[in-house]
Amino acid sequence: QVQLVESGGGLVHAGGSLRLSCAASGRTFSSYAIAWFRQAPRKGREFVAGTTWSGSNTYYADSVKGRFTISRDNAKNTVYLQMNSLKPEDTAVYYCAANEITVYRDSNEYRCWGQGTQVTVSS
Helix, strand or coil: CCEEEEECCEEEECCCCEEEEEEEECCCHHHCEEEEEEECCCCCCEEEEEECCCCCCEEECCCCCCCEEEEEEHHHCEEEEEECCCCHHHCEEEEEEEECCCCCCCHHHCCEECCCEEEEEEC
16 A cells, blocks of 8 residues: 655635645555545545546546646656635645545545645635
8 A cells, every 4th residue: 555645735815826745655656546535624525636547537526627636746656736716615624545446536435545734715
């Protein structure tokens, strides 16, 4: 399995941007699909975006499509989530997760998770 560590969260005004990073350890990182999820207070964990192992296929939740971009650099064992035009409703703890097969929108399909990074968007 890989170990995942998120970074890049913080406080930003509405309309601003942040870039999250998901750094992985483990030689087999490039074979994993990686997804970003988020969890707001008193809500369930929500799929945000995902990328297959090669980066050739990416998937987005409708709520972030056109504003967020997921990418990966397998040479650096890192997946990024570029978040633009942020809204207060994007406020949540953001997690990255790894799956050996493909991208799933169901968080129950992932056994490998990072510890999360807080994103707060003020209005």
